[in-house]
Amino acid sequence: MALASRVGTARVFGRVLLPTLAKGVIVRRPGVLAFEQRVQADEAAIRTVAALRAEHGPGPVRLRVPGRSVALVVSVEDVVRLLDETPEVFAPATAEKRAALRHFQPHGSLATRGAGRRERRRFNEEALRPENADWERAVRDEVDLLVRHARSTGVLTWDAFSQAWWRVARRIVFGNGARGDEELTAELGALRADANWAYLRPRREGLRRRFEERVRGHAERGEAGGLAHGRAVEDVVEQAPHWLFAFDAAGIVSMRALAVGAAGDEPGSVSVLESARLWPTTPVILRESTRETSWHGEVLPAGTTFVVFAPYFHRAHGDSYRPDLWPQGAPGVVPFSGGPAVCPGRDLVLASAGLAVEVLREQLVFRKRLREPLPATLDHFALELEVATPEDVMPRAHAGRGD
Numbered sequence: 001m002a003l004a005s006r007v008g009t010a011r012v013f014g015r016v017l018l019p020t021l022a023k024g025v026i027v028r029r030p031g032v033l034a035f036e037q038r039v040q041a042d043e044a045a046i047r048t049v050a051a052l053r054a055e056h057g058p059g060p061v062r063l064r065v066p067g068r069s070v071a072l073v074v075s076v077e078d079v080v081r082l083l084d085e086t087p088e089v090f091a092p093a094t095a096e097k098r099a100a101l102r103h104f105q106p107h108g109s110l111a112t113r114g115a116g117r118r119e120r121r122r123f124n125e126e127a128l129r130p131e132n133a134d135w136e137r138a139v140r141d142e143v144d145l146l147v148r149h150a151r152s153t154g155v156l157t158w159d160a161f162s163q164a165w166w167r168v169a170r171r172i173v174f175g176n177g178a179r180g181d182e183e184l185t186a187e188l189g190a191l192r193a194d195a196n197w198a199y200l201r202p203r204r205e206g207l208r209r210r211f212e213e214r215v216r217g218h219a220e221r222g223e224a225g226g227l228a229h230g231r232a233v234e235d236v237v238e239q240a241p242h243w244l245f246a247f248d249a250a251g252i253v254s255m256r257a258l259a260v261g262a263a264g265d266e267p268g269s270v271s272v273l274e275s276a277r278l279w280p281t282t283p284v285i286l287r288e289s290t291r292e293t294s295w296h297g298e299v300l301p302a303g304t305t306f307v308v309f310a311p312y313f314h315r316a317h318g319d320s321y322r323p324d325l326w327p328q329g330a331p332g333v334v335p336f337s338g339g340p341a342v343c344p345g346r347d348l349v350l351a352s353a354g355l356a357v358e359v360l361r362e363q364l365v366f367r368k369r370l371r372e373p374l375p376a377t378l379d380h381f382a383l384e385l386e387v388a389t390p391e392d393v394m395p396r397a398h399a400g401r402g403d
């Protein structure tokens, strides 16, 4: 029977789930990520899942959690089934996710069940089409400034990249008028830090209301060029917090793609996908069954929480940079999830982050790239990508003029 022993369960908690939680599920914690990079925590996590699979077969492997049914998915075919049968059989809005998301997006599609979810999901699918925002202008303007900054300092740091990327995100979501609204990002950041604690922190109603009013202000402007343009204000107020939040992941994935360096002349979108395979920003995908389900001859009760640890499935395709895997991808490689609840922002991310990566690669000469095998845990906060400065590029011209 695919039931983990007490020791096996303790290992899954100690090496897979707690380290993932500690890193921060909603907003990453720099100190913890630095530590986990030092010990390469994801390596141990992947090994733990592999050992369970070897011991128990295709699973899902039930964990011994008092009073709850929790199962770790260990087969590619089960990942595919879980995502394909979402949301009817497997609800994305698990108790944990709702507890986390209520801090800053209590009405978000991902936190909603039933008929309400259908409408909110449809709204997101429509609103997030790339043609609804002038992402190209936003990316080109902000990356241009970033390139100048990196050339003058000789380094592209996460801090500089992330400031530029947040300006891109605010412009894509709300138009140019939101470009400089750093308070919007800061308030969201504080709420996300609370969301990391899910049930364990009370909701800060005052801050959440202030943030919501700020979002409403931008939604009411409805500026052309932003996703909020032409949409009902209430719908934007409910869903846009997720959009802003999720652009952070797109920035992280882009910065890591730059650190890896291009292998050939693949499009930026392919590098973004591959970066998200190597270091998925949603490392744990959760689903809760709405009815009894049968798996490899074993029945699991309704209300079972299914846990997919994505790095285990992603790294089955190796620890090197594999642009050849994309754009088609491979079964079980699910950085944007999959099936009917696939990330509705995927195309917009691939367009905007893909362009940012492409332009930065064109405009900057990166001196180093990460060595293969690529590390299982990569702390993006600490990335400092050295770039050639104008003096490096043209030393002879100066010398020739006798300076």
Ligand code: HEM
Pocket: 092, 108, 109, 110, 111, 121, 124, 128, 242, 243, 244, 246, 247, 249, 250, 251, 253, 276, 281, 282, 285, 286, 334, 335, 336, 337, 340, 341, 342, 343, 344, 345, 346, 348, 349
């Ligand atoms: C690299 C960037 C991104 C990655 C890797 C990513 C990945 C994902 C994943 C894995 C999910 C499923 C979560 C789950 O089932 O619990 C998801 C859901 C979602 N994403 Fe993204 N995402 C990214 C960026 C974005 C952006 C920029 C937006 C919006 C502008 C967005 C909008 C959404 C929404 C609305 C959902 C919820 C869908 C639902 O309720 O069915 N995402 N994303």
